[in-house]
Amino acid sequence: MIPAPFAYARPTTVDEALQAIAEGGEDVKVLAGGQSLIPVMRLRLAAPETVVDLGRVAELRGVREEDDAIVVGAMTTHADVLADPLIRQYAPLVAEATATVADRQVRHRGTFGGALVHADPAGDLPAVALALDAEFVIVGPGGRRTVGASEFFVDYLTTAVQEGELLVEVRLPKLAGSWGMHYEKFNRVAQAWSIVAVAAAVRREDGRIAEARIGLTNMGPTPLRARQVEEALAGAEATADAVAAASQHAAVGTDPSSDLNAQADYRQHLATVLTRRAVSTAAGL
Amino acid sequence: MTAVEERTGTTPGPEKEIGKARRRKEDARLITGKTTWTDNMVLPGMLHLAVVRSPVAHARITHVDVSAVREAPGVIAVFTGSDLAEEQGSLPCAWPVTPEMVNPGHPSIAVDQVNHVGEAVAVIVARSKTAAQDAVELADIDYEPLPVVLDMEEAVADGADLVHDHLESNTSYHFVFDAGEMGTGSDTDQAFADADVVVSRRLIQQRLIPAFMEPRSVVVQPQGDNYTMWSATQIPHILRVMAAMVTGIPEHKLRVVAPDVGGGFGGKLQVNPEEILCLLIARRLGKPVKWTETRSESLMTAHHGRDQIQYVDIAADREGNLKGLRVRLLADMGAYLRLITPGVPALGAFMYPGIYKFPAYRFECDGVFTNKVPTDAYRGAGRPEATFAIERIMDELAVELGMDPLELRRKNWINADEFPFTTVAGLAYDSGDYETATQQALELLGYDELRAEQQRRRESGDRVQLGIGISTFTEMCGLAPSRVLGSLSFGAGGWEHAAIRMLPTGKVEVVTGSTPHGQGHETAWSQLVADSLGVPFEDVEVLHGDTAISSRGLDTYGSRSLVVGGSAVVKAADKVIAKARKIAAHLLEASEDDLDFEAGKFSVRGTPGTGLGIQEIALAIFAAHNYPEGIEPSIDAEATFDPENFSFPHGTHLCAMEVDTETGFVKIRKYACVDDVGTIVNPLIVEGQVHGGLAQGIAQALYEEAVYDADGNLTTGTFVDYLVPSANDLPHFDTGNTVHSAPGNPIGAKGVGEAGCIASTPAVVNAALDAVRHLGVTDIRMPLTPERVWRAIHRGGDGGDRATAGSNAYGGAQTETTAGVSTDASSLGGDR
């Protein structure tokens, strides 16, 4: 439980950070809240040559409003996300999911950006970002680019953030209309990762479900959208039966792992049950 | 009326300490860390050890090259198995349960073969802990794999692969207790042949990890030919004797100190390989050394607990009168026999009959070797397993008979007027009243209302079903009677020692041989002494854990400390008073017989106003200017207490459980228990012990399991996968007590340390089964993961095996890489 030796840089601006990464040698790791990186370093599953600590880069922290989006700095901690009025107003789903992340200590250190770049299949925020069609702002030696959520999550623990690049902020579009949201997490003990979880955002119009967006946590190497359920719900009556029928499709196209907590078939079963519960709650049923 | 009340008479004195819910005087320093944990020790010139561990479960070591380690920065020395083979001896096993028991020997460091993942294969000594750890990856060790033996039922089959190929089989011993043969019961086979109803079950006690909070840590300082060892151990006294025998360091040249120790739960009732290695290496180098384990090492290599397959048969007539009990166990020893590995299941042997009047009983147990870390004591050691089996099978029998499970129990349990009662296992249960405890527990739970709700939920086919589980338990504890332990072939006695030193200022030092590791001995012992000697609670200091200060003792385990160690303290206090009485008589110019001792003061009967406090006598005898002829000028005293019987706490634990039949998620709705632990010295400590015990017992039922994959890797190697519940995951506990003083010790106390852990597990599992039995479920294997519960409901069976892969959190990091840095993985990207 002692990490291998590494060099350490603590920049104060994004430019300095990019420079430190560029100069850090072969294997550079960016340190955000350290809640995922430090354990794997201590277990010696990662042994970076240089660690670039973003803890002092003030410009990466905080939540602001920008036209039709709210913008969350990558280094905004889970605790700050939870306390933020803009998040509460425009993206309650993010707050709800963040509240289920680990415990107070971890939420005090862990960051919104770190959780997304780490892209742990069992992590709670990737599916939420996917359901909300978040956009990811990435900077690197080549400049700045914006990537949609559907392109951001590439594979197991892999995102569109390339070597030498940084995630700087995440744009959450303000949703127009009357949306209900709910994050339904299934785990065995309170501070644990999701065995399966479902993020649902539902827009209701005249007693019907006009639109539903559903993100699945831990149903494959990356977060997934339950597209078949979304299609079945679009325009459906806002009734328990309609939601239950649509939710039967939740596991279509998923590829969950089998591990101590659950084998794949059970995860697929859970996905249908949790989708029904998430959508029902989001739709106010 | 308890023995204690009798001793101190009936005149109203100052408020009694016994019975007061005092906050623990040791807690402030323990909680704030203002103490010296072993790993805090820093000695001049101290070197640090890191252990290179086997990454494979079973293999011959074909090649060892540590030359690169030797060259690494900061490294002073490296020792391999062959370097230490001559002097390391074997780790001791103090409990040869049968004369024929096969003990393959337990090297502290593997020499030519490794038998479980995590076994030490080399030890690196360096100037810093980090330097030692960084060098681990440089050790180059080749292994030639041997077949891995993991499954006990396969291991005992004919032609099975062998863990130790120089042995004839994987069976270490076959232990039998037969009540018919012992004369404590009738013939078991006959009882079963004659019975109307026989119910048989195969129950599984999963492997658990003690998971104490403070990792193990050892410091050894050589000084000439003397050695001082500090260790985060439960058993400094036993460790001293054993380490002396293993290493050949004469016992009087070895001092062992257990400073404050952060929990053990039996997991530190051990002579650890690393303790011996530290001694051997300190002796070689003549320098102080320290080893502190990582959490990964702790989970992987500190001994585990439980791990039994139980084949249980129960016989009864149609009316529910019990006729016989037959238990066969396969008990997983792991790869080696540690201190009391074989004894744990044997200790349980006497508890399977529980609180019931069985006429016939037979117990058989095979201790089986596998390629896993050894099992040994874990909170309850043998008794939780037994209680689980009997309380589970009682429910199964009730179902078979169509009887209410409580009625079946009531019909067969020992009645209050039958104590003391000698059971079919030959134990003399001391005192209790199962009916009263049960009545109280039912009220605490709100049993009738919950039963009505259960009925409603069943009828409406509610998605969430409700069940109520019962566990009416007893246990034998206060590990003690030395003669009884001897008759069980245990390597030591069970007495305990205490000394009381009266300081000139009247302050009192109490030396206890019962070394605490978090239980609150300092507070409870102070309360005992304050009442006995009539001195203020604050004037008492309790010393422990250092063999140079507390020279005699047998330490803390088996809920023995208060019952045995506390009793020794009370006996020593009695002797102090007796010695002081002579001096008081002399100074007060009265006859000893005319002196009353009350609230710390001797006074002459019938002469108000006269009097001499025991604290004043302490000063007088320190000066020793004026004392009677023919006695020594001291009122200090010691006592050794060896009770004649165990104590038998009992209680009724009730669990109401909600089961989400759609997901399999179980949630405790309400938990109520009423425990009888005899006289309660400190209600707050008792409540704390019950709560902690419940947490661990519930954890066995619902959360914890040490899982090995097919290659013998521990996949629950971090707390991500070895699931220990937090306060968040546990319900409020409604607790209560009945008090039937224990006749076997002067305090009247029964042990409480293990009760909650022993009682709760079957209550929880019975509750879950009760919730879903109408859906056709007859068993669910522990821990009751949501997946298992769901499978049992929807697919039948007991929920089956779990997948053995660790979960994917931390990139699937199951444990620290045993071989050091794995640079391939260091990118931690999608290529993993």
Ligand SMILES: Cc1cc2nc3c(=O)[nH]c(=O)nc-3n(C[C@H](O)[C@H](O)[C@H](O)COP(=O)(O)OP(=O)(O)OC[C@H]3O[C@@H](n4cnc5c(N)ncnc54)[C@H](O)[C@@H]3O)c2cc1C
């Ligand atoms: C006990 C425990 C329980 C947890 N439970 C949960 C849970 O229930 N649900 C859940 O979702 N999470 C859980 N987590 C993880 C937690 O959410 C972490 O905060 C998160 O996974 C990583 O965030 P971090 O800021 O700590 O990132 P770090 O650990 O610092 O970094 C993680 C990875 O992202 C990279 N990175 C970080 N920031 C950037 C950036 N701006 N640009 C480029 N790369 C970057 C790092 O290089 C590293 O590879 C838990 C953690 C712990 C310790």
